[in-house]
Amino acid sequence: MNLLQRVLAISLTLTALSAAETCREVVRDSSGRVVQTIDHQKSSNGTVRSVIRDASGRTIGTSTSQTSSGGHTRTTYRDASGRTTGSATTNGTSSGSSHTTYRNSSNSITGSSTSRPSGTSGSRTDFRDASNRSAGSQTTNGNGGSGFVSGTRRDASGRTTGTSTGSGNCPATPRVPMSSTSVKK
Numbered sequence: 001m002n003l004l005q006r007v008l009a010i011s012l013t014l015t016a017l018s019a020a021e022t023c024r025e026v027v028r029d030s031s032g033r034v035v036q037t038i039d040h041q042k043s044s045n046g047t048v049r050s051v052i053r054d055a056s057g058r059t060i061g062t063s064t065s066q067t068s069s070g071g072h073t074r075t076t077y078r079d080a081s082g083r084t085t086g087s088a089t090t091n092g093t094s095s096g097s098s099h100t101t102y103r104n105s106s107n108s109i110t111g112s113s114t115s116r117p118s119g120t121s122g123s124r125t126d127f128r129d130a131s132n133r134s135a136g137s138q139t140t141n142g143n144g145g146s147g148f149v150s151g152t153r154r155d156a157s158g159r160t161t162g163t164s165t166g167s168g169n170c171p172a173t174p175r176v177p178m179s180s181t182s183v184k185k
Contacts, residue, residue: 025166035162061085086110111135135160 027036034055042048044097048065058080073090084105092098096117102110103120108130115125127135134156142149148168 025164027162027164029162030160032163039151077164 006087006137013133021042023040025038025040026034027038030036036052036054037057038052040048040050046067050063050065051059052063056179060080061077063075063077063092065073067073071092071151073088073092075088075090076084077086077088079085081150086102086104087107088100088102090098090100098115100113100115102112104110112132113125115123118124118139119141123140125138125140127137129135136153136155137158138151140149140151151164152160153162153164155161
């Protein structure tokens with residue numbers, strides 16, 4: 001799994017989590033098989049830690065996110081051994097849109113995404129690779145306060161590649177595209 005795959009594997013459901021609340025996300029491939037689970041937890045100081053596990057329950061990565069007073073979120077990604085594999089910087093706007101830039105451990109840009117609100121409780125995220133080519137999209141429906149969020153992932157041609165559902169205090173924020181065996185750009 002390359003860096004962008006690992007970076008995108010951990011969804012950025014970070015800033016909308018309430019303090020001391022958790023969320024479990026279940027990621028399925030296009031055949032409906034569970035391929036990952038992701039647990040998100042926000043501490044009292046505002047830091048959000050996410051743990052991603054494969055279908056067998058083995059931890060394959062983590063992320064730690066902190067939001068500054070200016071609203072910028074910085075996420076650091078690590079592999080199962082604790083080595084830094086990359087980072088992401090998310091900048092929001094007053095309209096509710098956000099832009100994320102992904103970088104590898106050498107600080108080279110590996111991709112980006114732009115998220116926009118959609119409907120009353122949903123969003124759409126468009127992903128691009130390092131060459132600014134389309135790398136797929138994700139639509140999310142649901143409300144974090146309702147305790148349930150669902151998402152549909154599509155590749156660059158619009159073909160459905162999988163789904164995700166969140167239970168607990170999950171926010172209505174974008175998930176990331178994933179193939180049947182690994183996360184795609």
